[in-house]
Amino acid sequence: MTPSVAGPADRDAVDRDTVLTLTDVRIHNDAADEELVHGVSLRLRRGGVVGIVGESGSGKSLTCKAVLGVLPEHIEVAGGSIELLGRDVTGLSRPEWTALRGTSISAVFQDPASYLNPSIRVGKQVQEVLRVKQGLSRAAAKQRAIELLDAVHLRDPDYVYEQYVHELSGGMLQRVLIAIAISLEPEVLIADEATTALDTTVQAGILDLLVELKERIGLSLIVVSHDLAVVAQLCDEVLVMREGHVVEQGPTAAILHAPQHEYTRLLVAEHEQYGLSAAASSASGPRLPVSVSVLEPVSVSVSVPAPRSSSAPESTEPVLRVDGLGVHFGRGRGRKQALEDASLVIRPGETVGVIGESGAGKSTLARAVLGLVRATAGSVHVGGRDVTHLSGRERRxxxxxxxxxxxFQDPLRSLDPEHTVAASVAEPLRIRGGFDRAAIDAAVRRQFRAVRLDESLLDRFPGELSGGQRQRVAIARALIGEPRLLILDEPVSALDSANRVAILELLRELRSTVDVAMLFISHDLGSVAGISDRTIVLYRSRIVEAGDTARIVTAPTHPYTRLLVGSAPTLTSGPTDRVQRERLRAGLAVS
Structure with missing residues (x-):
């Protein structure tokens, strides 16, 4: 497309309407003599929202760090220009950038706990910014800090002011970071993966807040995400990046409905394949021939009956049966009910999803099945054997x-960093015993092929692999001993969109080639919908709804499930106030 030529008056109007312009920005790694970002151009209008989407390593965050003047050592802007509020900031010194950050431009990032001091109350951290940058007195800064905490909809801001990082949820911490980011009234806010790894309902609340702030205080936003649906929900325009290049950009509606580049088409297709729309049409697309009965709606607690199907008849011994399971921690007034009256059945070859917000009891359920936490009520049977109260020797x-x-969620932490990945995959067989070296080596190679890993990676260490490759190694390690039940606890939440889809596709493929049942735990409804035959919904330590996944997605009955479905961003999401209205109807308190 040939750009239009504007006259002087038009250019003045454009300048007044523009808060940030990047022109052919190139970012170079001097240490490796490598160009990392190749000619990014964008224009952010006053009050507008521009999205940058792409997989890990595409250059999204590096571009934003250049705009913020916080590029890592040996990495610099090697060409092009960055203009902020009419000022060329491409070559500013560190003191000049320090003066601009917070007052003209600010940012919020993923993992808010890592940006806050764990030894200082969060309110004092908001207060400190105001005292240093605006010279407010201690009392005035405290009052303003409480006002800011209230402005980002933290309930009881006086109470939150006094809390430490470990005492607040992830969603609450992200709101604290947003309060700090807007405290000096910047005109531009960059949200770099600001909702990644948050619960679906919490994510929706943060997105609602960003839109509200844009409208209420006139913020202009750059939203960086690997989730195309998040960008679709918020942004006027989108840049799609891959391997340091902008492969497509334009109005959001045009990008989503008529993508031109092959990679953009792939992103759209992947989201449509693994998400709520897929579940609504066919319970997540082609899958094993399992016919699942639909439960009657319930409002408090429900058992999940086994499905009736030709592949898993009622006479088949369940792989897992959980009856009335309860888990609590602590004693007396400090007693906390982590799981209450949970019941479910999983038969061979079946995948059951578990969805719920942080603290709902998802991981407690999984750990109770493994015996890693003690059940205080009910029973757990695996393969017909009661494993609820095994002794230490029996458990081993x-x-x-x-x-x-x-x-686990993070394979980098679950794999020994000092062992090759081949050694890690082989470990279950070595612990079990009875296998010679040749048999173990053959089994490891067989598992590598099963999870679509090249055998050239066998002698690598976990730190030398990508996140997606490490998760494949973790799956190979789990499957090498031919288990009857595979528990997957947030297995894709730490991955970008491309790797998330690849792992979900691998799991679906394994279901047709490996005789294993799966318990798939996630806070992301799209992932659960993409893999599960049936789904149970946990809320405040209880199962509040259960049934066929397609029914859960299309006709939820419990208020929390309706909120969950209404909060999940899709490529066709309406205005975010729709989620706020759903939250009010549900009458639920969500952080």
């Missing part, structure tokens, strides 16, 4: 048998 023997295996 049960673990060596490998009937149940576990895949």
């Amino acid at each position: 023997a049960f673990g060596r048998d490998g009937v149940v295996q576990y895949v």
